[in-house]
Amino acid sequence: MKQLRVKVMNTVGLHARPAAVFASEAGRFASQIRVRNATRNSPWADAKSILSVLTLGVEQHHEIEIVIDGPDEEQAAAELQRLISSDFVGKL
Amino acid sequence: MRASGDALVAGGITTPAYTDQMIATVEQLGPYIVIAPGIALAHARPSDAVLRPGLSWVTLAQPVRFGHKDNDPVTLVVGLAAPDSSSHVQALATLAGLLDDRSRRDTLLRAKTPRDVLAAIVEYERTHAATEAVSGSE
DSSP: OEEEEEEOOOTTOSOHHHHHHHHHHHTTSSSEEEEEETTTTOOOEETTOHHHHHHTOOOTTOEEEEEEESTTHHHHHHHHHHHHHTTSTTTO | OHHHHHHHHHTTSBOHHHHHHHHHHHHHHOGGGEEETTEEEEEOOOOTTBOSOEEEEEEEEEEEOOOOTTTOSEEEEEEEEOSSHHHHHHHHHHHHHHHHSHHHHHHHHHOOSHHHHHHHHHHHHHHHHHHHHHHHHO
């Protein structure tokens, strides 16, 4: 199992389009991926569902926690970390 | 898209410029606004065209294809407007919570009258507020 914590720098947070990109990137992996808004102490949500990600209300400078469990967890952790910390470069 | 914008204007939530901004957003950025099966979220960035926070709810008599690979065709267009980024994210979170439950989403998609939609939203807000009160007391 891999766990990571990243700060969202995008000016609109994980709002409609970044949330859609995040969920679609998460959906490329076989592993189970869950995400929560650590800043808000939110419940866990399914990272592969846009609606679930949107319920977290992630704003700019909020920190999110991601837990990944499955056969491709290493690769998923690396790519999701890069996606968020690069502020979705080339993906929006 | 235009109908959902017109409803926002009619409700005193936005000026007509916001409708054009919503349409430009989907034309530039594509069908990602179809956030769930059958449901499109019409919105644009917070701007001067937003007079107050609000949403509109437009059910389409004829389903429309937006070009989304999984969630087409669209039968419900929700128009969302918020004056700043933070309230936009939180309005979206509330709306997503409303739609995330499959049975509630089906009820909302089948709603035939504004009264049915309002009843489902009021019920959600009632249970949602109760849940928050419980988690807040822990």
